[in-house]
Amino acid sequence: MAVPPEAAEQAAESHESAGAAHKPHVKRDQVVIRFAGDSGDGMQLTGMQFTSESAIAGNDIATLPDYPAEIRAPQGTLAGVSGFQLNFSSNEVFTPGDEPNVLVAMNPAALKTNLEDLQPNAVIIVDREAFNDANIKRAGYASNPLTDHSLDKFQLIEVDVTKLTALAVHGLGLNNRAVFRCRNMFVLGMLSWLFQRPIDSTIASLKSRFKKTPELIEANIRVLTAGYNYGETTEMFASSYEVPAAHIAPGFYRNITGNSATALGFVAAAAKAGRPLFLGSYPITPASDILHDLSGYKNFPIYTFQAEDEIAGVCSAIGAAFGGAIAITTTSGPGMDLKAEAMGLAMKVELPLVITDVQRAGPSTGMPTKPEQADLMLAMYGRHGEAPVPIIAASTPADCFDCAYEAVRIAVKYMTPVILLTDGQLANGAEPWLLPDPDKLPPIKVEFATNPEGFMPYARDAETLSRPWALPGTKGLEHRIGGLSGENLTGNVSHSPANNELMVRLRARKVEGIIREIPPTEVFGDTEGGPLVVLGWGSSFGPIREAVKRVRATGKKVSHVHLRYLNPLPGDLGATLKRFKQVMIAEMNMGQLLKMVRADYLIDAFGFNKIQGRPFKVSEIEKRINQVLEG
Amino acid sequence: MATALDRKDFVSNQEVRWCPGCGDYAILAAVQKTIPEFGVRPENTVFISGIGCSSRFPYYMNTYGFHSIHGRATAIASGLKISRPDLDVWVVTGDGDGLSIGGNHLIHVLRRNVDIKILLFNNRIYGLTKGQYSPTSEVGKITKSTPAGSVDFPFNPITVALGTHGTFVARSIDIEQKHLGEMLRRAHAHRGTSFIEILQNCSIFNDGAFNDLSDKALKAENQLVLEHGKPLIFGKNREKGIRMNGMRPEVVQLGGAVTEKDLVVHDETNLSLAFMLGHFERPLPTPIGVFYAAEEPTYDGAVNRQLADAKAKQGAGDLRELLRKGDTWTVN
Numbered sequence: 001m002a003v004p005p006e007a008a009e010q011a012a013e014s015h016e017s018a019g020a021a022h023k024p025h026v027k028r029d030q031v032v033i034r035f036a037g038d039s040g041d042g043m044q045l046t047g048m049q050f051t052s053e054s055a056i057a058g059n060d061i062a063t064l065p066d067y068p069a070e071i072r073a074p075q076g077t078l079a080g081v082s083g084f085q086l087n088f089s090s091n092e093v094f095t096p097g098d099e100p101n102v103l104v105a106m107n108p109a110a111l112k113t114n115l116e117d118l119q120p121n122a123v124i125i126v127d128r129e130a131f132n133d134a135n136i137k138r139a140g141y142a143s144n145p146l147t148d149h150s151l152d153k154f155q156l157i158e159v160d161v162t163k164l165t166a167l168a169v170h171g172l173g174l175n176n177r178a179v180f181r182c183r184n185m186f187v188l189g190m191l192s193w194l195f196q197r198p199i200d201s202t203i204a205s206l207k208s209r210f211k212k213t214p215e216l217i218e219a220n221i222r223v224l225t226a227g228y229n230y231g232e233t234t235e236m237f238a239s240s241y242e243v244p245a246a247h248i249a250p251g252f253y254r255n256i257t258g259n260s261a262t263a264l265g266f267v268a269a270a271a272k273a274g275r276p277l278f279l280g281s282y283p284i285t286p287a288s289d290i291l292h293d294l295s296g297y298k299n300f301p302i303y304t305f306q307a308e309d310e311i312a313g314v315c316s317a318i319g320a321a322f323g324g325a326i327a328i329t330t331t332s333g334p335g336m337d338l339k340a341e342a343m344g345l346a347m348k349v350e351l352p353l354v355i356t357d358v359q360r361a362g363p364s365t366g367m368p369t370k371p372e373q374a375d376l377m378l379a380m381y382g383r384h385g386e387a388p389v390p391i392i393a394a395s396t397p398a399d400c401f402d403c404a405y406e407a408v409r410i411a412v413k414y415m416t417p418v419i420l421l422t423d424g425q426l427a428n429g430a431e432p433w434l435l436p437d438p439d440k441l442p443p444i445k446v447e448f449a450t451n452p453e454g455f456m457p458y459a460r461d462a463e464t465l466s467r468p469w470a471l472p473g474t475k476g477l478e479h480r481i482g483g484l485s486g487e488n489l490t491g492n493v494s495h496s497p498a499n500n501e502l503m504v505r506l507r508a509r510k511v512e513g514i515i516r517e518i519p520p521t522e523v524f525g526d527t528e529g530g531p532l533v534v535l536g537w538g539s540s541f542g543p544i545r546e547a548v549k550r551v552r553a554t555g556k557k558v559s560h561v562h563l564r565y566l567n568p569l570p571g572d573l574g575a576t577l578k579r580f581k582q583v584m585i586a587e588m589n590m591g592q593l594l595k596m597v598r599a600d601y602l603i604d605a606f607g608f609n610k611i612q613g614r615p616f617k618v619s620e621i622e623k624r625i626n627q628v629l630e631g
Numbered sequence: 632m633a634t635a636l637d638r639k640d641f642v643s644n645q646e647v648r649w650c651p652g653c654g655d656y657a658i659l660a661a662v663q664k665t666i667p668e669f670g671v672r673p674e675n676t677v678f679i680s681g682i683g684c685s686s687r688f689p690y691y692m693n694t695y696g697f698h699s700i701h702g703r704a705t706a707i708a709s710g711l712k713i714s715r716p717d718l719d720v721w722v723v724t725g726d727g728d729g730l731s732i733g734g735n736h737l738i739h740v741l742r743r744n745v746d747i748k749i750l751l752f753n754n755r756i757y758g759l760t761k762g763q764y765s766p767t768s769e770v771g772k773i774t775k776s777t778p779a780g781s782v783d784f785p786f787n788p789i790t791v792a793l794g795t796h797g798t799f800v801a802r803s804i805d806i807e808q809k810h811l812g813e814m815l816r817r818a819h820a821h822r823g824t825s826f827i828e829i830l831q832n833c834s835i836f837n838d839g840a841f842n843d844l845s846d847k848a849l850k851a852e853n854q855l856v857l858e859h860g861k862p863l864i865f866g867k868n869r870e871k872g873i874r875m876n877g878m879r880p881e882v883v884q885l886g887g888a889v890t891e892k893d894l895v896v897h898d899e900t901n902l903s904l905a906f907m908l909g910h911f912e913r914p915l916p917t918p919i920g921v922f923y924a925a926e927e928p929t930y931d932g933a934v935n936r937q938l939a940d941a942k943a944k945q946g947a948g949d950l951r952e953l954l955r956k957g958d959t960w961t962v963n
Contacts, residue, residue, distance in 0.1 A: 048958075056960050248962045255958040264954060271950045278714045280706075298941035300948030303714055303934065308739035312706035315699070315736075319679070319710030322697060323718070327710070345700050435959075438950045472695035472711075472718050475674045480643070480690050482698025483682075492645065493690065 023232075025196065025242040030089035032097030033191070036114045037106030038075055039068055039082040042184035046104075047084025048430075049188055049205060053197035055255055055432055058245025059088040062542070064096035064429045067369045076138040081113045090244045095542035096429060098617040104187055106130055106161075108139035124154045125190070127161035127183065157236050161186050168226035169219045178216070182223040189227020195241050199228055249434060256433040258397035258426030259286070262330075262356060263293035265404025267300060270326040272405075273412060273444040277302040278325035280316035282309055282335060285368040286424040287358040290330045310338035314355065318342060321351040322481075324448065324471040326408055330356040332424075333375050334365065336382065343417055344383040347507065349481040350458070350467050352411035352418075354404070355389075359423040359538075361613035370613025371425035373538050374589035379419045380567055380596070386504045388511040390414070391567040393421040395541035398433035400426055403564065409444045410514060415466040421566070423588075425539040425615050452476025456489040465510035511568065518570045525552060525559025529579025532628055535605070536586050537563040537593055540616055544586055547621035551629070558625050566593070574601035584608055584628060586621055636667045641676075643693040652834030654805035655684060658752060659691055665812040669819050676719045679708045681728040684759050685752040685831075688723040702733025705740040708747045713931045719819075720747040726767040727757050730786050734766075741795040743930035744823040751788055751828050752805075756837035774836075788828040789909040789922055793902065798823040800905065801921045805831045806845050810856070810919060817921060823929050844917055857908065857920030862894035865916050873915070880907060882914060899924045 033050070035043040044065055051063050066083035073080030087097035099119040105111035107130040118124070131146050145151055146158060165183045174182075185206075192199045203221055210216040231237055256264075270277035277300065281291045295304040303320070307313040314329040321327035331339060336357045346353045359375045361367035379391045390410055394403040400422055411418040449455060449468035457479040458467050470477040479491065487494035488502055523533070525548060536544045541562050548560040561576060563569070570576075577583050577597070583605035585594045591607035598605055608624050610616055641663045649655045666676070676694040680686035682701035689696030695718075699707050704722045712720045729737050729751045740747070756774070757763040763776040767788065771780040792800045799821040803811040811829065818825035830841045843853045851867040863873035864885070872894040874883045883889050897920075898904055905923035942948075 052958050055958070058962065250962050252955065253960050253962055254955070260957075267948070267953065268950055271948065276714060278710060280710055297948060297953065298938045299945045301938045301942065302948075303938070305710065305713060305934075307706065307709075308735055311703060312709070312736050312739070315703040315706035316710030316713070318699075319697075319707035319712075320714040321710075322677075322695075322707070323711045323715035325714045341700050342703065349697075435954050438954065472677045472715065473675055475672070478673050478693055478695055480645075480692075480696035480698065482689070482696075483700055484698060 023237070024239045026239045028241050028243050029091060030087065030093075031102060031195065031241065031243055032085065032087045032100045033102040033104070034083055034085045034100040034114055034117070035104045035187070036081055036083040036110035037104075037184070038110070039070075039072055039080050040075070040181075041082070041106045042181065043082050043084050043106070046184040046188045047086055049202045050191060050197070051086050051088075051255060051430065052201050052205070053192060053199065054086065054088040054195075054243075055253065056201055057197055057243075058248065059243055060091065060093040060246040060248060060432065061086060061088045061255070062093045062096045062429065062431045063087070064425065067428070069367070069369050076107055076109055076135045078109045078113050078139060081110045083110075083114060088243055090246050092246065093431075094546040095615070095618060098619050104191070106183070106187070108135045108141055108145065111145060112139045112141065118154065120153060122154055123157060124151060125157045125159060125187070128158040129160055129162040159190070159230075159234075159236070164226060164230060165223050168223045172215060172219050172222075174215070174219055178219070182219050185220045185223040186227035186230070189224040189229075190231040193228045193231030193240060194237060195243060199224060248432070251434045253432045254435055255430050256398055256401070257289070257428055257430045258394065258400040258422050259289035259358070259428070260293055261398055261400035261433065262394075262404045262420070262422060263290045265401040266294065266326070266328055266354070266408065267297055267302065268401070268438065268441060269405045269408035269444055270302070271300060271438075272441055273326055273408070273446045275324060275326045275446055276300070278305070278317060278320035278327045279303065279330065280305045280307050280313040280320070280327070281330045282307050282313045284310070284332045284335050286360055286427045287330045287332045287335075287356065289427065290356065290358075310335040311342060314339040314342040314353075317353055318346050318351060321346070321353050322472065324469070326412070327352065328354040328356065328408075330358070332358045332360045332368070333362050333378070336375060336378055340383050343389060344385065344387045345483050346417040347383070347387045347389055348483055350415045350507070352408075352415055352469070354407045354411050354418050354420055356404070356420045356422065358427045359421060361424075361611075367613040369424060371423040371539060371615060372589065372611065372613060373421075373423060373540065373587050374592065374611070375421065376537075376566065376589065376592040377595070379421060386508065388508050388567065390416060390418045390511055390514050391421060392418060392564060393538045393566055394426055395538060395562055395564065397426050397429050397431045401433070401436070405441060409442060410517060412444055412446055413466065414464055414510060414514060415469060416511060421538060423539050429539075448474070449477055450474060455479075457481065458486065458489050458491045460506070460510075465506060465513060514565075515568045515571045518565045518568070521561060521570045521572050521576045523559050523561055523576060524548065526557055530557040530559055531580070532557070532582045532584060532625065533559040533561055533577060533580040534584050534586055534621070534625065535561050535563070535577065535593070535597065537566060538587075540586055540588060543616040543618045543621050546618040547625060550618065550622050551625045556626070556629055558629065563593070566596075569596070569600060574603070577601060577603055577605070582606075582628060584624070586616060588615065636672070638663050638667060640673055641666050641693050643691050645690045647691050648687065649684060650835050652832075653684070654754065654831035654833070655688070655752065657805040657808065658750070658811065658829055658831060659688065661808050661811040662815060663692070664808075665815045668816070671719050675717065676721070677711060678721045678723060679704045679711070680723040681733055682759070683725040683728040683757075684833075685723050685725040686728060702728050702731070703736060704728070705733060705736040705747070705749065709740055709743070709745045712745055712747050713934055716746070716931050716935055722747055722749045724749065724751050726751065726753045726755060726765045726788070730766045730788060730791065738791070738795040741792055741797040741824050741826060744796075744798050744927055746823055746929040746931050748818045748825040749827070751826065752831040753788055753828050754831045754833040754837055755785075755840050756833050758833045758836050762836035787909060790906060792826045792828075793905055793909055793923060797826050797923070798925045798927050799825040799921070800909075800923045801826070802828045802830070802919045804841065804845055804919060805829060807919070814921070817924070821924060823927060844919075853916050855911070855916035855918045857897045857918050857922065859897055859899045859921065862891045862896050864891070864894065880911070880915060882916070
């Protein structure tokens with residue numbers, strides 16, 4: 001894109017004569033852009049808006065924000081860099097993309113923190129004025145990277161974003177700070193031109209976002225348009241790019257993050273059950289957005305209780321479950337540790353409850369804004385005593401909707417707590433979601449006990465082994481539940497050794513019985529078996545699927561099996577895996593599913609693991625698959 | 632048609648298993664005797680407890696009951712009451728369960744003013760774990776875990792409750808059945824969190840901890856029964872009173888120059904007075920009764936009003952419509 005001087009002249013000439021709309025379009029199948037700037041630079045908004053424009057243009061998309069851990073780290077520092085990555089394509093997209101082709105860096109720190117992720121020869125667009133001595137020093141550069149040839153292997157495009165923004169809003173009477181905050185719209189306008197995205201939707205969105213401050217609508221639209229026109233007229237871009245629309249199933253789509261989809265899955269489940277939803281939660285990164293979303297849907301009705309701590313979050317939900325609400329709690333790893341005792345109580349008293357763990361990189365406080373899949377063992381075994389809890393894991397942002405819904409369905413049907421595992425990658429990542437028809441969602445049947453005749457709080461359904469849900473307020477069903485070992489049927493306190501074993505085994509059988517809810521395992525690739533299957537769960541779906549597709553495209557045999565149900569595991573999983581000569585389990589931990597699969601099926605599976613608070617790159621898995629296949 | 636209920640309607644079929652002589656029996660008796668007078672139904676009543684001797688309480692009530700985990704009863708009760716405001720929710724807890732492991736939940740439920748009733752049995756000892764000091768045990772207490780005497784400074788449940796903005800704060804004594812019954816009645820009538828500290832004798836590990844308040848020969852000299860609008864008088868012959876000496880309360884003998892008019896008159900709506908009474912220590916008598924009572928909006932009431940307002944403004948939730956919000960587009 002950086003063009004030689006003679007071409008620049010031509011471009012400038014063509015602008016003067018006929019306008020730059022005559023610049024050629026270059027077709028691309030796929031582009032990965034990363035927007036990076038100071039956390040106050042509005043890069044998230046820019047990224048999301050560009051995503052909307054791309055979705056409307058018909059591309060398949062996947063996005064991932066990269067927030068700094070600090071809310072507002074000192075300006076210009078490496079710690080304060082906030083990023084947003086978008087992968088848009090003419091083909092099906094499974095991940096936000098490995099290595100960006102385009103980086104927008106609003107200051108030296110943003111350049112420095114993102115440079116090593118870029119593809120060779122990637123385009124780097126910078127705000128030249130932000131590369132002043134102070135910022136260069138703050139980012140830890142010894143010399144100005146724009147002039148010291150360290151970027152020679154990239155296509156560097158320097159734009160005076162700050163100055164051009166100020167010119168665009170000249171005369172509107174905005175103060176310097178307000179002007180500075182419009183810079184992101186200049187970049188958005190410029191990129192919209194570069195990739196031939198219509199900006200109407202962004203203009204509409206600006207009008208709604210700033211409806212209380214009309215002067216900011218005017219300013220932002222002026223800057224956006226100026227950026228667009230600048231792209232068209234500047235000599236720096238010899239061509240624009242076109243990423244044609246993908247073949248996407250027709251329908252009504254919504255761009256959705258995993259956390260929003262999780263929240264909506266719960267809303268849908270409660271609505272289908274015809275019961276109020278109760279969320280007891282304590283704010284924690286990266287789960288808090290579920291609480292935020294649900295607190296806006298009060299009319300459903302939805303209760304959101306911001307508790308004093310993680311324990312009160314889950315305990316209040318248990319209280320609401322006792323009263324007949326669809327009860328949920330949401331948290332991340334550290335909060336899961338704290339909720340353990342209460343989960344054991346819910347399991348023992350057999351009340352329906354969904355515990356959502358938006359996993360983040362641990363141990364301890366770890367890297368709160370980064371994803372990991374290292375809470376599987378915690379979910380499986382992290383309670384004292386024999387305390388089995390069903391586990392469901394979502395694999396994509398939109399899949400969080402289905403998994404949240406399914407978690408409630410199982411919790412209610414089996415009168416059990418259910419753990420829903422998502423992670424920071426899913427929570428903040430977004431993808432287009434083909435909206436489901438609410439009428440076609442599976443039914444969630446809630447039946448409360450009403451008949452006092454022979455009522456026993458721990459009598460069991462013959463098929464599911466679930467106990468009756470008897471609500472306070474129902475005459476004649478007064479009963480007491482509790483954490484002490486309880487007698488079969490009555491639930492009365494009992495320390496009988498044989499009864500204790502009976503109850504432990506009954507509850508375990510009940511959870512094992514959920515296997516009947518699990519559809520047959522799908523094999524992507526060679527259903528009859530083959531030399532290698534990659535097994536995964538959770539958010540590593542995208543990179544595994546893409547990697548397997550790429551390797552298969554070279555004619556090699558590799559398959560992919562992805563799990564939604566982790567406890568119990570699918571009944572046909574062992575047999576399915578045994579059809580393959582080798583089983584590789586790719587997960588963002590030290591090998592937790594690996595232990596379960598080896599223990600349950602005596603399969604000599606091996607792991608491919610990454611514990612960096614970053615998702616797998618497609619290329620990493622691809623490379624590993626090829627190594628394994630080459631033996 | 633609601634028929635009048637009596638004690639036996641609230642007695643479960645479970646054998647009561649506290650130690651002989653435990654003050655919990657007296658408290659259970661007072662609750663079972665008084666609760667039918669409130670006109671409530673067993674099916675609409677829920678007793679929730681945590682862990683400890685006191686927390687066995689729900690098993691003995693023929694109501695809905697939940698014997699939960701250590702310290703968390705108030706959190707469970709909050710979730711239940713918020714989502715089921717139709718229910719009468721009681722929490723039974725102790726000085727360990729409520730003030731130690733569950734201290735955080737206790738202060739926050741009081742702060743929020745969730746409409747539940749909390750009975751905190753204070754025996755100033757850990758009974759169920761066989762005799763360690765509790766957060767209300769006195770400094771110097773010799774227990775199994777403090778052979779050289781406890782160096783912990785104790786909590787005062789009343790001032791803790793007042794300090795968290797509790798809207799109904801009272802104290803009674805296990806064997807004072809009439810007084811305890813009256814406190815239960817007041818607590819039940821109160822809208823918001825009702826907190827009663829019930830001084831309770833542990834006959835095994837801390838026998839006689841409140842002898843000076845419960846022994847017939849001693850109690851008149853040490854108990855100060857609070858009555859709203861009445862002067863603070865106590866003593867075997869009601870011959871003593873509390874007078875302010877500048878900013879300090881003092882005990883005075885009635886008679887001669889000192890008359891009832893010189894005494895402090897109890898006012899349940901005066902938070903400063905409540906704090907002062909809550910801090911009474913020897914040689915001042917120990918007050919029992921309602922320290923403070925104020926009608927303030929309840930948390931569950933406010934939350935349910937918000938839900939009702941949202942429904943009135945936006946209509947009942949429409950799932951299809953909600954799903955179609957946000958950043959959407961059609962692919963043809």
